[in-house]
Amino acid sequence: MVDKQTITEVKVDELVDKAVLMKGQGYRLVQISCTFKDCFEITYSFDKDYELEHFRIYGERDEEILSISQVFFSAFLYENEMKDLFGVKIKDIAIDYQGGLYRVAQKTPFAPQKEEEEEAEHV
Amino acid sequence: MSKRSIVPFGPQHPVLPEPIHLDLVLEDEKVVEAIPSIGFVHRGLEKLVEKKEFTEYVYVAERICGICSFMHGMGYCQAVENILDIKVPDRAEYLRTLWAELSRIHSHLMWLGLLADAFGFESLFMHCWRLREQILDIFETTTGGRVIFSVCKIGGVRKDIDKDTLKGIVTILDKMQKELKELTDVFIEDYSVQHRLVGVGVLTKQEAHDVGAVGPMMRASGIAQDMRMLGYAAYKYLDFEPVVENDGDCYARTLVRIREIYQSMNLIRQCVEKMPEGEIEEKFKGMPQGERYERLEQPRGEVIYYVKANGTKFLDRVRVRTPTFTNVPALLKVLQGCELADVPMMVLTIDPCISCTER
Amino acid sequence: MTVLRFSTYVIKKLFQKPATHLYPIKKQKFFERTRGHVAIDIDACIFCGMCSRKCPTGAIGVDRTAKQWDIERLKCIQCSCCVEVCPKKCLSMENAYTAPSEGSVKDVFHARVPDNQPDR
Numbered sequence: 351m352v353d354k355q356t357i358t359e360v361k362v363d364e365l366v367d368k369a370v371l372m373k374g375q376g377y378r379l380v381q382i383s384c385t386f387k388d389c390f391e392i393t394y395s396f397d398k399d400y401e402l403e404h405f406r407i408y409g410e411r412d413e414e415i416l417s418i419s420q421v422f423f424s425a426f427l428y429e430n431e432m433k434d435l436f437g438v439k440i441k442d443i444a445i446d447y448q449g450g451l452y453r454v455a456q457k458t459p460f461a462p463q464k465e466e467e468e469e470a471e472h473v
Numbered sequence: 474m475s476k477r478s479i480v481p482f483g484p485q486h487p488v489l490p491e492p493i494h495l496d497l498v499l500e501d502e503k504v505v506e507a508i509p510s511i512g513f514v515h516r517g518l519e520k521l522v523e524k525k526e527f528t529e530y531v532y533v534a535e536r537i538c539g540i541c542s543f544m545h546g547m548g549y550c551q552a553v554e555n556i557l558d559i560k561v562p563d564r565a566e567y568l569r570t571l572w573a574e575l576s577r578i579h580s581h582l583m584w585l586g587l588l589a590d591a592f593g594f595e596s597l598f599m600h601c602w603r604l605r606e607q608i609l610d611i612f613e614t615t616t617g618g619r620v621i622f623s624v625c626k627i628g629g630v631r632k633d634i635d636k637d638t639l640k641g642i643v644t645i646l647d648k649m650q651k652e653l654k655e656l657t658d659v660f661i662e663d664y665s666v667q668h669r670l671v672g673v674g675v676l677t678k679q680e681a682h683d684v685g686a687v688g689p690m691m692r693a694s695g696i697a698q699d700m701r702m703l704g705y706a707a708y709k710y711l712d713f714e715p716v717v718e719n720d721g722d723c724y725a726r727t728l729v730r731i732r733e734i735y736q737s738m739n740l741i742r743q744c745v746e747k748m749p750e751g752e753i754e755e756k757f758k759g760m761p762q763g764e765r766y767e768r769l770e771q772p773r774g775e776v777i778y779y780v781k782a783n784g785t786k787f788l789d790r791v792r793v794r795t796p797t798f799t800n801v802p803a804l805l806k807v808l809q810g811c812e813l814a815d816v817p818m819m820v821l822t823i824d825p826c827i828s829c830t831e832r
Numbered sequence: 833m834t835v836l837r838f839s840t841y842v843i844k845k846l847f848q849k850p851a852t853h854l855y856p857i858k859k860q861k862f863f864e865r866t867r868g869h870v871a872i873d874i875d876a877c878i879f880c881g882m883c884s885r886k887c888p889t890g891a892i893g894v895d896r897t898a899k900q901w902d903i904e905r906l907k908c909i910q911c912s913c914c915v916e917v918c919p920k921k922c923l924s925m926e927n928a929y930t931a932p933s934e935g936s937v938k939d940v941f942h943a944r945v946p947d948n949q950p951d952r
Binding site: 355376400402422423427428445447460 | 508510511512513515517519520682683684685698700702703766768775777779781789790792794798799801802803831
């Protein structure tokens with residue numbers, strides 16, 4: 351059996367609709383991962399019968415993203431992790447740890463350019 | 474009107490192998506809700522990608538967890554090999570499968586021992602681990618280390634196993650199978666064990682799908698999905714079916730794991746029979762460029778490796794999504810409605826590997 | 833419904849010898865491939881520094897002018913990368929573990945200088 355994977359780009363506001371569509375078709379949420387390269391690249395992966403579908407959104411540093419944990423409850427851990435480590439602004443997470451999920455010495459350690467981050471916080 | 478109280482469970486608890494904290498909301502003796510809190514062993518291993526070259530990162534990836542250590546190394550190597558488009562020689566694939574299945578046996582035996590310890594049956598716990606020592610000795614004979622093997626590299630494996638040692642491994646497993654049968658019969662038939670496991674912590678098929686459970690949690694509720702069917706490493710040449718039970722309680726999960734041990738022994742026998750001669754590694758040149766999602770079946774479930782490379786010797790991003798991370802919401806679901814005395818059993822039944830969860 | 837199913841197994845094991853062995857009173861036996869610690873044949877070493885470059889943790893230090901090779905024992909992860917990469921094959925992986933220690937242990941090896949060195 352060959353591993354089929356497709357990556358599609360979606361807009362930030364279409365995200366929750368896509369999640370509802372996936373849930374209706376019987377997909378399960380596999381993972382949410384984040385990379386920072388000039389802007390945030392957040393990938394949501396769904397699986398059904400060994401086929402993976404990835405949806406990728408490109409978000410700016412301060413852009414607010416709506417949580418999909420109302421649709422897929424298990425997404426709350428991934429979104430808290432992204433908030434903690436990368437500083438992605440996600441609102442309405444089902445259980446929100448307010449940045450306290452991991453006990454890290456520095457806030458948002460995986461996000462680059464820390465001086466800019468501190469400036470953004472002070473503003 | 475019953476009183477609600479909050480009892481903290483963990484991070485230090487005699488039954489937990491690794492620290493996890495749960496805030497249990499209780500009504501009399503029944504758990505109504507549970508709020509997890511993780512982050513006690515966060516080491517930030519994913520950030521080390523900026524400092525270690527991609528050939529050296531295997532050693533970091535192996536050390537994410539001590540129990541599923543080999544499969545982490547294998548997953549990382551497979552992801553990078555796919556990006557670089559290297560074809561690993563067949564003998565190396567068979568050797569990797571052999572070590573992966575041995576890892577699965579040792580992990581499940583360890584879990585059986587911890588489960589026995591969780592309901593107080595300590596002599597059974599010790600005997601399970603005594604059997605596990607034989608597997609660790611096999612690891613030491615073939616790779617040089619009991620827990621961390623350092624045997625997987627990008628392009629193949631670093632050590633070979635000769636024919637006599639392979640036959641020796643099959644003999645040890647045959648001898649172990651008899652002792653294992655006595656041990657697992659206790660789990661399956663003993664009255665006191667059944668009293669603690671049957672009907673406890675039921676997860677129905679629909680709930681397992683909604684909450685996103687993976688691995689034996691999912692297979693014990695009737696969903697037949699096993700990532701080894703994807704055919705990575707040498708699994709495409711081997712003959713097996715996913716092990717499924719339908720009840721969804723703790724007893725079904727125990728049965729799934731026990732049957733997976735026997736299935737792994739069978740897979741190892743098939744591997745040793747079919748192993749071809751040949752090279753054990755493929756040399757490669759160049760830097761990786763691109764990205765890849767690689768899925769493997771660890772003893773605890775499905776693990777996903779996301780590797781993103783940009784053409785230099787330092788990778789952009791490595792992201793490991795381990796199975797226990799996905800099973801935590803399943804744990805919260807299973808905890809609702811159970812008695813306080815059953816909470817340690819529930820936590821153990823997802824096979825928690827917290828160092829994997831938090832990397 | 834079976835009760836006390838494990839009892840026959842336990843009674844049988846009561847009369848056999850224990851599965852553990854008394855370490856450190858009895859010496860531990862190691863297997864042939866056990867990765868214990870890195871050893872060097874210092875006279876064959878040419879101080880090229882390949883092992884130091886390949887070491888993933890940076891435990892090895894090589895000084896060409898002083899003809900010194902040192903290894904920080906607690907940083908070494910016994911991966912045998914240095915053993916594989918050495919061009920003169922003077923490094924080997926021994927199968928005994930190093931003794932436990934309380935701080936960082938650095939083992940230093942100096943190459944022997946021959947007695948009659950010509951004047952430069």
